[in-house]
Amino acid sequence: MIARQDHPAGQMLADPNRPSFPLNAWYAAAWDVDVKHELFARTICNKKIVMYRRSDGVVAALEDACWHRLVPLSLGRLDGDEVVCGYHGLAYNSQGRCTHMPSQETINPSACVRSYPVVEKHRYIWLWMGDPALADPALVPDLHWNHDPEWAGDGKTIHVKCDYRLVLDNLMDLTHETFVHGSSIGDRSVAEAPFQTTFSDRTATVTRWMRDITPPPFWAGQLGKPGKVDRWQIINFEAPCTIAIDVGVAPTGTGAPEGDRSQGVNGFVLNTITPETDTTCHYFWAFCRNYRIGEQRITHQLREGVTGIFHEDEIVLEAQQRAIDANPGRVFYNINIDSGALWARRLIDRMIDAERPQQKQAAE
Ligand code: FES
Ligand SMILES: [Fe+2]
Structure with missing residues (x-):
């Protein structure tokens, strides 16, 4: 795995000749409880x-x-x-x-x-949209926190009227928390802390540690201890459209950055974003935690709290899609904070390109 940050200047929003998503992949189509x-x-x-x-x-x-x-x-x-x-x-x-x-x-x-290959795993119904011969259940993205007995949580589905990759961009860079979610999880330190981006052939990871900061209201409440904290956000992307974000805080000086999180609280924000069309998507999310896991009240409160936070994203993303539609031919500019999103898009494009000859044959 190689650490790298790069940010080529203006980039076309989307290559009109390239499909916007690969077909040879498992896509979450529903929560398990949705299908009766x-x-x-x-x-x-x-x-x-x-x-x-x-x-x-x-x-x-x-x-x-x-x-x-x-x-x-x-x-x-x-x-x-x-x-x-x-x-x-x-x-x-x-x-x-x-x-x-x-x-x-x-x-x-x-x-x-x-008929489409189906796998039920990690509380979702996954469909394989491409060549059925390639539908290997081992390729279902890892969202095990959704049913792991050491974690508790729940989530919802949001229908977002935007290209699914705009949701991925949003999650791969949490700087936006400072500006979009200022009243809950946002904090200037998110926009100020340095981060590192790493990648492999199917994954990209953005790691950000905010050391010795005053916790934002949401995390202060979850931790339930006074004083400053070390806060982490480790964004794990798995191509083409799944992101598990490891988040949490621990009292400063208790060793979380070095690997001992025992004094802190840890959550995983699980996201898998399935294209519905080229400009709409089904966004399945959950928030799972490893503290007070027996308290259903907390599960409910967190699910509803995150619902409110994600609604703030939804407003921005749909406005962004409308602006893209209204400005054909315009490009995106990339800055340092976009390195995770750039890698996510690059890995998606590689998957798409790998199956294009096959798609051409299928069309002939
Ligand atoms: S049976 Fe005639 S359209 Fe389905
Ligand atoms: Fe957000």
Whole structure:
């Protein structure tokens, strides 16, 4: 792993010839609790999908367009574990194969809709949007804090009307806390403290330590001890769209920067941002903590508190997308604080470029 900071000057916002996301990746499509034994429609990576949980608990994800006349299957109904189209009654099993056609005995062998590989892990339903042969469950991003018994937490989904990469940019640089979240977690020290960016072929990490500072109100409350603190933010990006942020504070001088966090409080802000379209996304987030984990009241308070904080981001991000749309051809300029976001975008572009010949073949 090589530490490096670089910030090329003006950069095109997006290469119009390059897709905005790779397809050969696991994308969170829903929280586990969102998908029940009923039809649930959602657009993921520009594809309309219908999901449902079979009676054995396994989640199925099918293309949401009937083979016959393309009516969305999500407008139909479930009959046992099969989807029945609401127009002329064609039925499909959970693999997308047609099992019934009205008024005929034989079924056209080509009658099927696409089914997507599904993995349920870390409390999310993940779909593989590209070549099914490459859908390796080991590639699901690590968000284990969501169900690890040593951590407690919960989260929500935000539908944001912006390119998913604007959310990644936002999370890869927490300087914005000082300006967007000044009343809660923001503090001048975030914008002033130095940071280090490192990367590998699938990950980028931004590490920032703020030593011997007065904790902002949120963290003072979580720690419950007076005095100055050492505060950390370690932003871990995993391509193409997952970011786990290790955050916390410990009383100054108790050894947190050296590795002993036992006197402090630690949280993980878990984020996975799935493109819905090129300019909208499903943002799944959770906040997990390793202190007072038996207190459901705290889980509730934190979830609602973070909801308010993230709403501040949502307003900025949607305004940013509107400005991008209104200024075609304009570029982004990059400064030191953008190094993490630049690496995230570079790793995403590499994934996209790696699958482009394959996409071209598929289109031919
Ligand atoms: S459109 Fe679905 S059965 Fe005809
Ligand atoms: Fe934010």
